[in-house]
Amino acid sequence: MNFGLILFFLVKGLEISAPIAFAALGAVFSERSGVVNIALEGIMIVTSFTIVWASLALNSIWMGLFFAVIAGMLIALIHAVVSVTFKVDQIVSGVAINILAFGLARFLSQKVFGQETQTPTNPHLFPQLLGINSMAFVLIPIAIIAWFVLYRTVFGLRLRTVGENPEAGDTLGLNVLGLRYAGVIISGAMCGFSAATLFPSQWISGMTAGRGYIALAAMIFGRWDPIGAILASLLFGYADTFRIMFETKIPIPSQFVQMFPYILAVVVLAGMVGKARAPAADGKPYEKGED
Amino acid sequence: MPVIKFKFNKYKLLELFAPVAGFIASIIVLLIIVIAVGESPGKSLVAIYKFSLSSSAKVATILSMSIPLFFAGIAVAFAFQSGVFNIGVEGQYYFGGLVGAMAGIYLHLPAFIHIPVVVLFSMLGGALWALIPAILKVTKNVHEVITTIMFNSIALAFVNYLVNGPLSGLGKGKSLEPQTAKIQSTALFGKLNGAFRFLGWNVPDYVYLDYSLIVAIIIGFLVWFVLFRMRYGFEIRAVGTSLDVSKYAGIKVKRVQLAAFILSGALGGLIGLQEIFAIRGYYTYSIASGLGFDGIAIALIGKNSPLGVVFAAVLFAFLKQAGYGLQFYTAVPNSVIYVITGLMILFIVVINEVVAAYIRALRKKEAV
Numbered sequence: 001m002n003f004g005l006i007l008f009f010l011v012k013g014l015e016i017s018a019p020i021a022f023a024a025l026g027a028v029f030s031e032r033s034g035v036v037n038i039a040l041e042g043i044m045i046v047t048s049f050t051i052v053w054a055s056l057a058l059n060s061i062w063m064g065l066f067f068a069v070i071a072g073m074l075i076a077l078i079h080a081v082v083s084v085t086f087k088v089d090q091i092v093s094g095v096a097i098n099i100l101a102f103g104l105a106r107f108l109s110q111k112v113f114g115q116e117t118q119t120p121t122n123p124h125l126f127p128q129l130l131g132i133n134s135m136a137f138v139l140i141p142i143a144i145i146a147w148f149v150l151y152r153t154v155f156g157l158r159l160r161t162v163g164e165n166p167e168a169g170d171t172l173g174l175n176v177l178g179l180r181y182a183g184v185i186i187s188g189a190m191c192g193f194s195a196a197t198l199f200p201s202q203w204i205s206g207m208t209a210g211r212g213y214i215a216l217a218a219m220i221f222g223r224w225d226p227i228g229a230i231l232a233s234l235l236f237g238y239a240d241t242f243r244i245m246f247e248t249k250i251p252i253p254s255q256f257v258q259m260f261p262y263i264l265a266v267v268v269l270a271g272m273v274g275k276a277r278a279p280a281a282d283g284k285p286y287e288k289g290e291d
Numbered sequence: 292m293p294v295i296k297f298k299f300n301k302y303k304l305l306e307l308f309a310p311v312a313g314f315i316a317s318i319i320v321l322l323i324i325v326i327a328v329g330e331s332p333g334k335s336l337v338a339i340y341k342f343s344l345s346s347s348a349k350v351a352t353i354l355s356m357s358i359p360l361f362f363a364g365i366a367v368a369f370a371f372q373s374g375v376f377n378i379g380v381e382g383q384y385y386f387g388g389l390v391g392a393m394a395g396i397y398l399h400l401p402a403f404i405h406i407p408v409v410v411l412f413s414m415l416g417g418a419l420w421a422l423i424p425a426i427l428k429v430t431k432n433v434h435e436v437i438t439t440i441m442f443n444s445i446a447l448a449f450v451n452y453l454v455n456g457p458l459s460g461l462g463k464g465k466s467l468e469p470q471t472a473k474i475q476s477t478a479l480f481g482k483l484n485g486a487f488r489f490l491g492w493n494v495p496d497y498v499y500l501d502y503s504l505i506v507a508i509i510i511g512f513l514v515w516f517v518l519f520r521m522r523y524g525f526e527i528r529a530v531g532t533s534l535d536v537s538k539y540a541g542i543k544v545k546r547v548q549l550a551a552f553i554l555s556g557a558l559g560g561l562i563g564l565q566e567i568f569a570i571r572g573y574y575t576y577s578i579a580s581g582l583g584f585d586g587i588a589i590a591l592i593g594k595n596s597p598l599g600v601v602f603a604a605v606l607f608a609f610l611k612q613a614g615y616g617l618q619f620y621t622a623v624p625n626s627v628i629y630v631i632t633g634l635m636i637l638f639i640v641v642i643n644e645v646v647a648a649y650i651r652a653l654r655k656k657e658a659v
Contacts, residue, residue, distance in 0.1 A: 038436060078637070088640040091376055091436060095587050096636035103629020110624040111328065213440040220437065255452035262441040266423070269433045 008131065009245060015132040016244070017237020018139050018197035019044070023215035024222065024229040025146050026190025030076075031224055032150065033183025034163040034281045038094030039079045041212025042101030043188050047072045047195035049105040052122045052203040053112060061124040061200060065135075069192030075101060076188025080181045087285035098212075106205055117205040125200060135196045139230070142193070146226040159183055163279035166286040176286050217265040221272065224279060235268075236261050305646050310592060310599075313639030314606070317631050324630070330621045342616025343609050351487075351494040355565075356608035358503050359579070362561040363586025364604050365514055366417075368595040370555035372518060373548050374531040379424055379439025380559035381583025382446030383417040385576070387560020388567050389450050390416025392471055392574035393458070395478035395567075405477040409568060410506055410561070417560020418553045420446060425552035429545040435552070443583070450576045460573060470575040480569040501569035506561065514558070515597040527551050559583065591636050607632075 023040050030037040050071040055064030075097060082093040110116040126135045150156040161169040162179045170176050191212075199207055214236055221235075222228030239261045247257050325335045343349055363380055370377035377383075391413030400408060424438035451469075460472030480502040484494045494500055518524035526547045529537045537544050566578050589607055593599030614628035 082637055082641055086641045086644045088637075088644055092591060092640055093637065095378070095584075096591075096633045096640070098633075099584065099588060099636070100630050100633025103626045103631075103633065106626035107624055107630055110626065116624055116626060210440065210444055213437065217437045217441070220434070253452050253456065255448040255455075258448045259445045262444045265441050266427070266433075266438055266445075269437060270427050270431050 009241060011130045011132050012245070013234070013238040013241040014139070015136040015197065016241045017234045018136040019194040020211050020215045020218055020236055021139055021230045021233035022142070022190045022193040022197065023212055024218040024233045025143065025226055026187030027216055027219040028146070028150070028222075028224060028226050028229050029159065029183045030187035031219065031282050032163045032279055033159045033180045034166060034279060034284065034286070035080070035083060035180050035184050036090040036094070036283045037076070037079060037184060037187050038091055038213070038216060039075065039097040039101075040187065040191060040215055041208060041210065042098035043072050043075045043191040044194050044198070044208045044212045045101045045105050046075050047191045048198050048208060049108060049119070049203045051192070051195045051200050052119045053108070055122045055124045055200065056120065059124060061122075061126055064122070064124065064200065065192060065196050068195045069189045072188035072191040072195075073185050074188070076184050080184040083285065084177050084180045084184065087287065090283055090285075105203070109203065109205070119203040121202045122200060126196065133197055133200070135193070138193070143226060143230050150226055160279070162286070163281055166281050170286075170288065180286070214261065214265060217269060221268050232268075236265065239264055302650055305650055309639050309642040309646055310594070312642050313635050316638045317635035320634055321627065321631050324627055325621070325623055328623055330623055335617060335621050335623060338616040338620035339613040342619065343612040347493045348495045348498060349612070351492070351498045351500060353605065353608045353612055355499045356611060357604040358507050358565050359562045359582055360585055360589055360607050361507050361511070361601060361604040362558060362564070363582045364589030364593055364600040365510065365597060366555050366559035366562070367586040368590035368593060368597070368600050369514060369518075369558055370551055371590055371595045372531045373527040373551035374534065375428070375548050375552045375555065376436050377421065377439055377552060377555045377559070378436055378587065379421060379442045379556070379583070380562070380586050381580070382439070382443035383420045383556040383559035384562035384583065385446045385450050385578070386420040387413045387415075387417030387556075388563030388578060389453065389574055390419070391560065391563070392474060392567050395474035396472050399475070400477060402477040405475070406480065406502065409478045410564065413560040413564060414557035415560070418557040421553050421556025421559070425549050425556070428552065429549045447576070454574065454576045468575055468577065470573045473573050474568060478568060479572055480564070482569070499565060499569050501565060503565040503569060506564060510558065510561065511597050511601060518597070523547070523550075559586070562586075588632055588636055592639060
């Protein structure tokens with residue numbers, strides 16, 4: 001066996017999994033607080049544009065990352081206002097934001113760079129490590145922090161409480177809406193990291209290619225748990241890496257290889273009956289009792 | 292009891308407020324964007340008018356564009372009525388269109404049978420593509436939003452494979468876009484332009500007002516009839532309103548949702564009719580994309596009612612033309628229309644919630 005190739009496959013797989021994993025990690029926070037965030041796809045479109053835009057404008061990828069995180073939080077904020085404060089169906093809000101984000105990135109690209117479907121290439125990149133974007137490795141400490149925050153801090157406990165039983169949380173004096181805002185905005189911020197690991201060299205319309213939705217599937221498959229979500233993301237990421245690296249060597253039509261991660265997602269979701277349970281109040285707006 | 296009737300109307304009127312206010316609010320945002328970009332709002336409105344309503348040809352174009360949008364909207368709306376969120380309409384029309392095209396290419400029938408047959412096969416294909424997500428939803432409780440999105444991607448790759456491979460209609464060495472063989476003339480949709488001209492509406496030849504318009508009218512009526520005049524439609528709406536209440540009422544919730552999901556896919560299969568059977572005359576995987584997602588917006592704006600979907604589809608066609616007008620005459624890019632569409636949905640649903648809360652408060656007051 002070629003060990004160089006295996007090592008490259010392992011490392012490359014991490015790089016390809018990272019954008020999905022960051023978004024899935026964010027989704028865990030949003031959903032554990034009780035808000036389904038299908039807007040991840042749209043948020044990712046905007047952050048992946050912003051990182052290129054800000055890097056080019058400020059000559060620094062770190063500034064690019066900073067503004068991508070901010071942009072992600074802002075779009076997530078829209079989702080929070082609409083679905084938490086105004087109690088609109090969370091999926092409807094997410095779908096609308098995805099439409100809006102698709103147009104917004106193209107609109108900005110046209111206005112800033114004079115091209116609607118792609119930006120110029122961005123020469124400011126993150127340092128490379130073992131031949132891949134070093135930001136992919138940042139996933140590991142962030143995953144640990146996410147786990148710690150969710151299970152070992154007061155904030156995490158409160159977040160999970162309002163996702164499971166907002167009435168009880170409210171009775172205990174927790175700020176249900178505030179905590180849900182926090183959950184959603186964290187998911188937006190994580191999409192900034194997704195952008196940092198997706199393709200910070202250039203923004204091309206359509207480049208997110210449904211990764212936001214895959215992240216959501218990964219989060220569900222990972223049973224609403226940070227570590228589970230990351231492992232599920234790695235499954236999708238490595239499946240895709242395998243496709244990219246060996247597509248030409250596999251004797252079946254490339255379109256079937258392309259379908260593989262999606263079929264995998266469906267099979268995986270279908271196969272986990274009864275084993276997983278969403279947070280009890282996930283997807284339900286919280287109505288304070290009036291009487 | 293005239294008093295109750297009066298109250299009912301007042302609430303109905305309030306419910307209409309949201310779409311109208313949402314539309315107006317998003318047009319205001321559009322004008323703010325126009326100003327921010329440094330264009331004159333007046334010039335932009337003229338540009339929109341020129342591309343949308345300035346001549347009977349432009350109006351006919353909007354009607355033509357609204358046909359596939361109507362199918363997309365009614366497909367999503369039908370599932371919505373039963374509480375199913377079918378985001379997979381995109382994949383359903385890719386596959387449905389292909390199955391319909393197969394019937395148009397390989398079956399030999401006289402035109403008066405062939406045309407209904409391709410319509411039914413398109414529906415069959417769309418229904419088939421909705422089948423697995425529908426079954427997974429009702430048997431294993433797998434959320435349809437995720438599965439249908441996955442099935443969209445699978446459909447795209449699958450029809451790409453079929454059109455490039457086994458179903459390719461291209462001879463060797465031709466450098467044309469991959470496509471199927473030509474659809475037989477007996478299955479092609481003729482135009483109604485002549486009929487409209489006879490009725491005094493001057494529709495030019497390049498506009499496609501074809502048989503798919505008739506299909507749309509029939510489908511719209513049928514969906515209305517099923518939803519509001521049949522027991523099954525009542526069950527669909529009951530399930531969509533409250534799952535728990537429906538269960539207590541003895542409605543077989545899963546069966547209702549399964550059927551609504553599959554029928555929604557069948558309706559989605561019709562989206563490609565115009566492009567495949569009237570405009571192109573063959574199938575290719577690059578038929579207009581994104582209509583499934585437009586359908587979600589249309590269903591939301593039309594509040595899932597057949598008539599609402601008609602208005603929303605025309606509105607959407609108008610917005611698309613408005614975008615082209617802006618692109619053509621001003622420095623405002625076409626993509627602004629997506630921003631406006633997204634905002635319009637958000638405005639409408641938010642205003643809806645506010646109005647609903649207001650109505651609840653009103654009712655409470657009256658009850659006291």
